[in-house]
Amino acid sequence: MEKIFKSLSQLSATTILLILSAIFVVLYIQAKPAIKKYGIHFLVDPRWGVTVQKNNTPNVAKNSVANSDVGGIQVEDDDVLAAIGALSPSQEKKSNVVYGGLIPIVGTILSTIIAMIFAVPIAMGISIFLAEIAPPFLSKPVGIAIELLAAIPSIIYGMWGLFYFGPFIAKIFGGSSVNLLVAGLVLGVMIIPFMASLTRDSMKTTPNILKESAYAMGATKFEVIKDVIFPYAKKGIVGSMILALGRALGETMAVAFVIGGVFNFPHKLTDPTVSIPVVLANNFAESSGLSLAALFYLALILFVISFIVISFAKFYFLRDKK
Amino acid sequence: MRLIINKIILFLSTLAAVLGLIFLFWILITLTIKGIKSVNLYIFTHDLVENGLRNLLIGQFVLSLIAIVIGVPIGMVAGIYLQEYSFNNKFALFIRNLSDVMMSAPSIVIGTFVYAILVNPIGHMNGWAGAVALAILMLPIVVRTTDDMLGLVPKELREAGVAIGAPKYRVIFDIIIKAAKVGIMTGLLLAFARIIGETAPLLFTSGNSQYFTLNLNHEFPSLTVAIYNLATMPDKHLVDIAWAGAFILTFFVLVINLLGRYIIKDKK
Numbered sequence: 274m275e276k277i278f279k280s281l282s283q284l285s286a287t288t289i290l291l292i293l294s295a296i297f298v299v300l301y302i303q304a305k306p307a308i309k310k311y312g313i314h315f316l317v318d319p320r321w322g323v324t325v326q327k328n329n330t331p332n333v334a335k336n337s338v339a340n341s342d343v344g345g346i347q348v349e350d351d352d353v354l355a356a357i358g359a360l361s362p363s364q365e366k367k368s369n370v371v372y373g374g375l376i377p378i379v380g381t382i383l384s385t386i387i388a389m390i391f392a393v394p395i396a397m398g399i400s401i402f403l404a405e406i407a408p409p410f411l412s413k414p415v416g417i418a419i420e421l422l423a424a425i426p427s428i429i430y431g432m433w434g435l436f437y438f439g440p441f442i443a444k445i446f447g448g449s450s451v452n453l454l455v456a457g458l459v460l461g462v463m464i465i466p467f468m469a470s471l472t473r474d475s476m477k478t479t480p481n482i483l484k485e486s487a488y489a490m491g492a493t494k495f496e497v498i499k500d501v502i503f504p505y506a507k508k509g510i511v512g513s514m515i516l517a518l519g520r521a522l523g524e525t526m527a528v529a530f531v532i533g534g535v536f537n538f539p540h541k542l543t544d545p546t547v548s549i550p551v552v553l554a555n556n557f558a559e560s561s562g563l564s565l566a567a568l569f570y571l572a573l574i575l576f577v578i579s580f581i582v583i584s585f586a587k588f589y590f591l592r593d594k595k
Numbered sequence: 596m597r598l599i600i601n602k603i604i605l606f607l608s609t610l611a612a613v614l615g616l617i618f619l620f621w622i623l624i625t626l627t628i629k630g631i632k633s634v635n636l637y638i639f640t641h642d643l644v645e646n647g648l649r650n651l652l653i654g655q656f657v658l659s660l661i662a663i664v665i666g667v668p669i670g671m672v673a674g675i676y677l678q679e680y681s682f683n684n685k686f687a688l689f690i691r692n693l694s695d696v697m698m699s700a701p702s703i704v705i706g707t708f709v710y711a712i713l714v715n716p717i718g719h720m721n722g723w724a725g726a727v728a729l730a731i732l733m734l735p736i737v738v739r740t741t742d743d744m745l746g747l748v749p750k751e752l753r754e755a756g757v758a759i760g761a762p763k764y765r766v767i768f769d770i771i772i773k774a775a776k777v778g779i780m781t782g783l784l785l786a787f788a789r790i791i792g793e794t795a796p797l798l799f800t801s802g803n804s805q806y807f808t809l810n811l812n813h814e815f816p817s818l819t820v821a822i823y824n825l826a827t828m829p830d831k832h833l834v835d836i837a838w839a840g841a842f843i844l845t846f847f848v849l850v851i852n853l854l855g856r857y858i859i860k861d862k863k
Contacts, residue, residue: 274762275762275763275764278763281672282673282679283676285669285676286677287690288734289697290689292731293696295708296700296704296705299711395611395612395614396615398607398609398610398612401612402608403612406608407612417856418616418619420852422622425849426793426845426848428792428819429626429841429845430622432841433621433622436625436629436826437621462619493597493598494605495601495605516699523704524701525795529823553703553707554795558799558802568707569707569711572704579699579700580696583696587692587696
């Protein structure tokens, strides 16, 4: 009995490893047709679902993709994409549809960068406020409020972005209310509570005796924060930020409402575009054949990128001291 | 000069804190105002096809419940291994960190994974796939919670158990788990709160349904997916229903979180 339970428990612990490797392997297998066809060039190809006609190709696909240029960089809307997805694999082979991931990759990276630029200063302010400035009667309820806000489902942030924040930003910067900037900012608002509570926790690990010695030397509060707390909690703070970045990279629902969901290379901040999770969310269910493989390719890229980012934060900065 | 810089910096960080809080309360207030308007008895007693939320609420609940049934035993036993059997060897440290990494894995990618193994072979979306996706999402949280909570149990209790000649698994089940019960329950409650608000992994695994159903072999209704679909509808009435659903969901998640905090505090 003892032996059975022991090996059972070992097996359960191994499931974590098994599931993660299974995700990688399954995504790779599913993405293989696309990987084989486009290779690494997929990463820099801005065309998604564009038909490139060969000399001898009959015009099978022409009707369904009537409004896409031959080989050109093209703004594809959902209808065109759905039409491509509906093509049977044999038709795809004849008409040689090209899928490239550049636009969603760029969209993901840009929206995450905007989110970080927006969220880092505010989250730092909040955590400094909570850890050092606010009196206990304030820091406790505000701290709890922040943690509760981190628990709100991301779809709520997305909805708020679509109905209130997007129009608000559009009034200031012009353009439509769904675009790259709004997506980045909503993402930023979403990760603020997460980042702030983690950062505050690592700031609080600074031993009081260090702070008190600095105060005793006549240091101001800012100097204590800058010269004592930051150096001491540096790893924890940076780690929290990277962890928040990892979360922003893979976030779907907060972005899906407000990024626009069109394959459009963003030339300015207020252009609508698309990110990897949003492409997956919008097109996965109605895709098949090569387009599905291309989506799995994107999912694989997202998985690998966020896995690297999060592991980096975890193994390098936030190492368990157990 | 030093004092002035000090004042400026402190002012700026307070300002940042206030700004952040304004954003966050802006969300809560709009959610409450828009949501409460459409919450009434009707939406709890009718299905989506008649502009109600009943089937969605029940569907979301059922999916999360099945996810718990799948995810909690595996996660708990894995947590027990990490804390009680592994003696913190390299493998256990690796699994512990890996589980933390998995906790932050993009939920939509887990959705694509489940799609590949449970939806594509069957040919259509089904409730089981959604529940499995949620269970995978929940697993690392349960592992972490069990691991942490068992770590808090004093060593003397274990020694006392071993001293009276009990086999290790009896010690674990009869002594250690009992001692850590409240903590583990709270952790499970918080894990439940986390997965019940998930949308992305359900989008193309369990899909959505307008009708009341408990048959997990077909597309299954869920509140979050329905909110996503309804919120972008041109019909204003449907958007209002989405707001009502969003409000109920958020309210529920926050209440569970507060409850969890209260239990932990009470124990201390």
